[in-house]
Amino acid sequence: MFQKIRWGALLFSILLIAGCKTYYSPAGAPAPRLIQINDQLGSDTAIVNYLAPYKARLDKEMNVVIGETVTDLTRQYTAHETTMGNFFSDALLSIGQELDPAVQISFATKGGIRADVPKGPMTVSNMFEVMPFENYVVVLTITGSQFLKMLDHIVRAGGQPVAGMTLTLTNTTCEDVMVQGKPFDPSKNYTIVTYDYLADGGDGVEYFRNPVKFEKYNLLMRDGLINYVKAKTAKGEKINVHIDNRIKDARK
């Protein structure tokens, strides 16, 4: 009898330990759970109140309408020319020529333009989405051979956002390159506007290193875009960008 109780107690202890062990699985075998928390958990009122003045200032600055576009400004990575690319590069050319009248062309890359803007009112927020990075406007004077490398890049990418120049893409190269209406001359230097990320070699643009002349302006690309749209609006103009065949596609 006594023996039985002892065995019982032992069994009880084993079960107690076993019970714990079953539940407390060892390290390395976590029991994961996915808990979705919906609105019912609510918001921390203190945080909401704390945020309110920041949010008010943000909304006040971001929701400001600065102009209007009559067409959808869209991007397409595989396209040789897009409305957003043309808007961006036209604005960049205008910004550059205002800073330095010697500027002949603008150059950007498809990957750096980060959002579309549908036709209708344009807000500051739209410009932040299009250009979220803190990139500064740069004016470069480059040699004809550097220009040729830029053309190679445009060919490889199947077109890049440019303004102030026209060209025709062929399967392996490009033809009919015109800069400000004059045929491109590889023996000449050219003055271009871009932004520091590209001028410093970002996005595969290694050919702008060691330019003839380099001038970085204390103007954010994004602020340049905002100023450009505002200036149009002040003149009673809307953004009216179309595919204008500045880059023709003769690839087969």
Place this chain on the structure above:
Amino acid sequence: MQENSRRSFLKLSGTSAALIAMGTLPLEAFASGDLVHLTILHTNDVHSRIDPFPMDGGRNQGLGGVARRASVIEKIRNEEPNVLLFDAGDIFQGTPYFNLFGGELEFKLMTRMAYDAATMGNHDFDNGLDGFDKQLPHAQFPFITSNYDFSDTILNGKTIDYKIFKKGGIKIGVFGLGIELEGLVDRKCYLNARYLDPVETANKWTRFLKHDQKCDMVICLSHLGYKYNNNKISDVALAAMTRDIDLIIGGHTHTFLNQPENIKNAGGGITTVNQVGFAGINLGRLDYVFNKAKGKKQRKESRVITIG
């Protein structure tokens, strides 16, 4: 008689386990004084996402939001005795809040949520070392950056290599690893900051924390990225190449892990790797129970909390 008590014990045991599993009963109700419960909460790559994603038809619409995250964290702190809250970097950049306020608000909100520590992500360099330094006074929590040598920069002495937390008698050693900056971050944004080898750095600090400081648990806050198809160092690779890291809280690759990955490490033990997406859509939660007497981890349980 014996049969009866056994049966009723089993029944109780099952119910209790279920109640604990449902989170309706605190573990302490069942734990003897030997068990200590530790809850690790974590975020990564929040990218200045202070408001929830707008209701614009996008994939993540209505998800995230600091006010909701704060409320969830507070609830858990009220329920659990020992909570630690970490962030694995890329606090900055992604919404106009960062462009407008330079990261001030991100740090202030993390301070209000009482983050215990964070590490630096590559985007935390976006306004340069100056830009980060300028916001540091708003962060009342340390940045742990063990493999960035800032000694020749403005951040010298302003970040730390490790921190030891004591919770319910448990010693938790934390170090932090950042990603290689060259080629990823503009040189003028990190200047003379030196990147040190993550594996060597991890070995150095785990040895120190585990053996010299006798920590019960070692955590790595990492912005290396979850996993790559090449030889690039990642959380998964680091886990397999090191020993004595119990948990790697990761970031950078914006990986949504529904559950953490447990990896056999170089010492034959288990290193848990977790990462919870980006933008504060999720809050990671890992519950550990320690047997204090043995100083040994018994179990952990993880949940991903979607803020939505």
